[in-house]
Amino acid sequence: MKVNATIYDVAKAANVSIATVSKVINETGHISEKTKRKVHQIIEELDYKPNMMASALMGKQTKTIGLLIPDIANPFFSELARSIEDRGQELGYNLVICNTDYKIEKENKYLALLKQKSVDGFILASGFEHLEEVEKLIKEKTPVAIVARDFPMFSINGVALDDFMGGYQAASYLIGLGHENIDVIARDVWSNRERIRGFKQALEENNRKFSMNFEYIGESTVEAGKAITHKYLSSSNIPTAIFACNDLLAAGALQAAKENGVSVPERLSVIGFDNTLIARIVEPPLTTIGQPIQSMGKQVMDLIVSMISGEQKEKIRITLLPSVVERESTNNRM
Amino acid sequence: MKVNATIYDVAKAANVSIATVSKVINETGHISEKTKRKVHQIIEELDYKPNMMASALMGKQTKTIGLLIPDIANPFFSELARSIEDRGQELGYNLVICNTDYKIEKENKYLALLKQKSVDGFILASGFEHLEEVEKLIKEKTPVAIVARDFPMFSINGVALDDFMGGYQAASYLIGLGHENIDVIARDVWSNRERIRGFKQALEENNRKFSMNFEYIGESTVEAGKAITHKYLSSSNIPTAIFACNDLLAAGALQAAKENGVSVPERLSVIGFDNTLIARIVEPPLTTIGQPIQSMGKQVMDLIVSMISGEQKEKIRITLLPSVVERESTNNRM
DNA sequence: TTGAAAGCGGTACCAA
DNA sequence: TTGGTACCGCTTTCAA
Numbered sequence: 001m002k003v004n005a006t007i008y009d010v011a012k013a014a015n016v017s018i019a020t021v022s023k024v025i026n027e028t029g030h031i032s033e034k035t036k037r038k039v040h041q042i043i044e045e046l047d048y049k050p051n052m053m054a055s056a057l058m059g060k061q062t063k064t065i066g067l068l069i070p071d072i073a074n075p076f077f078s079e080l081a082r083s084i085e086d087r088g089q090e091l092g093y094n095l096v097i098c099n100t101d102y103k104i105e106k107e108n109k110y111l112a113l114l115k116q117k118s119v120d121g122f123i124l125a126s127g128f129e130h131l132e133e134v135e136k137l138i139k140e141k142t143p144v145a146i147v148a149r150d151f152p153m154f155s156i157n158g159v160a161l162d163d164f165m166g167g168y169q170a171a172s173y174l175i176g177l178g179h180e181n182i183d184v185i186a187r188d189v190w191s192n193r194e195r196i197r198g199f200k201q202a203l204e205e206n207n208r209k210f211s212m213n214f215e216y217i218g219e220s221t222v223e224a225g226k227a228i229t230h231k232y233l234s235s236s237n238i239p240t241a242i243f244a245c246n247d248l249l250a251a252g253a254l255q256a257a258k259e260n261g262v263s264v265p266e267r268l269s270v271i272g273f274d275n276t277l278i279a280r281i282v283e284p285p286l287t288t289i290g291q292p293i294q295s296m297g298k299q300v301m302d303l304i305v306s307m308i309s310g311e312q313k314e315k316i317r318i319t320l321l322p323s324v325v326e327r328e329s330t331n332n333r334m
Numbered sequence: 335m336k337v338n339a340t341i342y343d344v345a346k347a348a349n350v351s352i353a354t355v356s357k358v359i360n361e362t363g364h365i366s367e368k369t370k371r372k373v374h375q376i377i378e379e380l381d382y383k384p385n386m387m388a389s390a391l392m393g394k395q396t397k398t399i400g401l402l403i404p405d406i407a408n409p410f411f412s413e414l415a416r417s418i419e420d421r422g423q424e425l426g427y428n429l430v431i432c433n434t435d436y437k438i439e440k441e442n443k444y445l446a447l448l449k450q451k452s453v454d455g456f457i458l459a460s461g462f463e464h465l466e467e468v469e470k471l472i473k474e475k476t477p478v479a480i481v482a483r484d485f486p487m488f489s490i491n492g493v494a495l496d497d498f499m500g501g502y503q504a505a506s507y508l509i510g511l512g513h514e515n516i517d518v519i520a521r522d523v524w525s526n527r528e529r530i531r532g533f534k535q536a537l538e539e540n541n542r543k544f545s546m547n548f549e550y551i552g553e554s555t556v557e558a559g560k561a562i563t564h565k566y567l568s569s570s571n572i573p574t575a576i577f578a579c580n581d582l583l584a585a586g587a588l589q590a591a592k593e594n595g596v597s598v599p600e601r602l603s604v605i606g607f608d609n610t611l612i613a614r615i616v617e618p619p620l621t622t623i624g625q626p627i628q629s630m631g632k633q634v635m636d637l638i639v640s641m642i643s644g645e646q647k648e649k650i651r652i653t654l655l656p657s658v659v660e661r662e663s664t665n666n667r668m
Numbered sequence: 669t670t671g672a673a674a675g676c677g678g679t680a681c682c683a684a
Numbered sequence: 685t686t687g688g689t690a691c692c693g694c695t696t697t698c699a700a
Contacts, residue, residue, distance in 0.1 A: 006693055006694085008693080016670075017670065018693085019670075019695085020671070021694095022695060023670090023695095026695080028695090028696085030669060031669065031670080049446065050694075051391075052694095053451070053694090054391055054676090054692075054694040055693080055694055055695070056676090056694095057388055057675095057676045057677065057692090058676055058696080059676075059695080062451070072406065073412050073413045073415075073611075075409065075412070075611070078412035081407075082405065082406050082407040085406070095430060096428045099419055099420070099423075114428070117398065117428070254617075280556065282615055341677065350686075351688075354685085362680080363685080364685060365685065387678090391676090391693065392677090392679045393692070
């Protein structure tokens, strides 16, 4: 068992002090070319890698970011995590990923734990609406950014989608197709309330009225989407279109429609949200409101890094715009 | 900006030495009840949390594990990562997740980087077949376990699926349904070679011969699955069934079948592998060889932790068995 | 240009 | 039962 070389081993082998070695590694101070070469050579020979714990102890960065996400097994979040990690890698950061299951206790637990581990900052994709613990962190100057969630009443940096616009686009698109009776599937979280607000706005502008069937559901799963769609489809006011607030829910809607023998898009149009892998593999492929997931991941990573480096002094909110991605689950009524 | 309390602050406030504080925290040595209470109280008041970097420097664990995975956006891996993280959380470990894209350079880079960050061990879901760097780590006594990949010629701990059995089950099931002409979709990696070996075994036992159309594909994506299926379907030897080595590929096969106007399962049966979310949402829902993903995640986490703690001295290989999950993409020919 | 030494925040051995 | 202190591996003054 070869033990890893330390800065002392390098110093000894190079006949210099550890201070000198430290300086050539960090390119601080003035060291002669000759010494530099010598030290680099020894570093090479010994395969020396600085211990990051030790430098972190001295106040340096750990180059590690905590990513708190509801559920990495959810395609939207796994795609988002992927894009964040990609950018992190380019910038030299690692991600420790924590699944919160939308539970505030889990979020708080992870927050405390990772703080002990000296992560450089946090990216929150979890999205609660009571952020006391997060507020504490911010007060302590710990860099925190949110992504894919919006908290208009909370002073925190982040990148989010214009959810209002997303809902507006969904309704406009469906209305453009001639639909009058559109039901909505959504879990009761802020972003969905925004989407619905945008949705209603478009409805009003076109003198349509909002669904009679609407009710919030408990979780964003295929099964939940299926169950509520069954309900809508057997109501006295059968919709000609459904706006599901994410692709998973929309996939459930598709399944329910099939079980009820109503063909999509002929008798029922379904529009999803997110444009994840899901939208491309269900049958029929899903028309959906696309979130620029790649861009969101990159932006939020850039944001947190600029906060860590101290460049980003003012609060900033980056809003990305959705766009409708047409596929085959929607149909013209006219 | 309130600075975090250190062990010195606690010691001072409690009128004891830092040695004493350390002892009550770690429950080592003999400390009077009274002192313990006092110290705990101060810890509470100051909201003191030990800095894990500092203890890591003294040789303690960081309670962090590196997870190297090809692509977290792939549903199989995101579900696997989820189950590993779940178990990690129960055991008090965090996961730093790295996407390797099946690239050996990326894997090596991450390995070196995370070692610098003093992770307690590595879980590799990546699966390369030349593991020199990994071998080095093992020599240095760094705990490393593999999951969902098998390396029979490599002495490393891990938990894997019995891929041979999976292929055997797939073939047996399809043969039981009366299929004679089964094509295979697979990327050229060890586990798929094993699956195909098992597949051929079952074929032989039933006096069937292996597909004439077979060729390995370059990547495991929906698109690749679709492309190769188009090819198979327009060959001179049209299959009545397809065995896709993962659900994504199977989803692609479904799409190609639809585009060619061949209905599934009436004219073509398709069987997948993994039993991910994908299998439940495509149309028709996929019959697939199910991997016990939850169990794999738990087992590999338990394994790495027991290696870290030193309990697991001998090399161990845990093999889990697949099972066929029947849905609607396969059909009886008879 | 280089090095000695004082930390960073803990752990653990040895005395008291 | 408690405390003094050396040390983990590195950074950073401050002198030389």
